[in-house]
Amino acid sequence: MPRARSKPYAETFRCPGGELCLDFCNTGHGLRNSTQAEWLTSYAELVSWLDTAGAISRKQAAALHAAAERSTESAKRVWSRAIRLRDAVADVLLAKTGGRAPADEDLRLIETEYARTAPCARLLPSGEAFRWSLEKETTELDSALRPVLESTISLMTSERMKRVRRCGNSTCYWLFLDETKNCSRRWCEMASCGNLMKVRRHRERHRGAG
Ligand SMILES: [Zn+2]
Structure with a gap:
């Protein structure tokens, strides 16, 4: 749900999307067409967000x-690429949930960043299967984009894509994966939009009765 960012993200941190790329989109959605402050205002905040979300190790x-402190200008550039990527992913997913065709340029941007950050990823055995991993102590600034990209591509090319929803609150642009059996999840979070809508409906009923 769009909300003012009065506290550092770590204190207000919530990850209800059910998929890293959706929660990444949600760090920006509340800001669309509004004057609210950006949640991830720097490369450092992007890295801290990934850390808190469990997408990279401590x-x-x-x-x-x-690495970012050593090369501040490069870090700034990677941060702005991250924000552009976030907008592209969000626009594609919102188009899909809204029954519209995604913009070709957004798809090309995701593709380009996926290819560009590929050298950061290592394919490692993981239990019975395999997984992508960043090198333990990589100092490649680009690698901060990689977990989000892997999550994006894996979601977009899977059956789970059908379960991506936009919050039922018309003023909220948060995305989530509806993992309920009967596809009944409507809100990004019950505690925010769910309750807000409940109160609104209650008021409307009350007004109707009066
Ligand atoms: Zn919402």
Whole structure:
């Protein structure tokens, strides 16, 4: 749900989307067409967000923070690429949930960033299967984009794409994965939009009765 960012993200941190790329989109959705402050205002905040979301390890986060301090200009550039990527992913997913065709340029941007960050990823055995991993202490600034891109591509090319929804509150642009059996989830979060809508409906009923 769109909300003012009065506290550092770590204190207000919530990840209800059910998929890293959706929660990444949700760090920006509330801001669309509004004057609210950006949630991820720097490369450092992007890295801290990934760390809090469990997308990278503490060690990776520490290495990326240090690398960003060494090359502030490059970090700024990667941060703005991250924000552009976030907008492209959000626009594609919102188009899909709204029954519209996604913009070709958004798809090309996702594709380009996926290819560009590919050298950061290592394919490692993981239990019975395999997984993509960033090198333990990578100092490649680009690697901060990789977990989000892997999540985006994996979601977009899977059956789970059918379960991506936009919050039922018309003023909320948050996205989530509806994992209920009967596809009945309507709100990004019960505690915010769900309750807000409940109160609104209650008021309307009350007004109707009066
Ligand atoms: Zn919502």
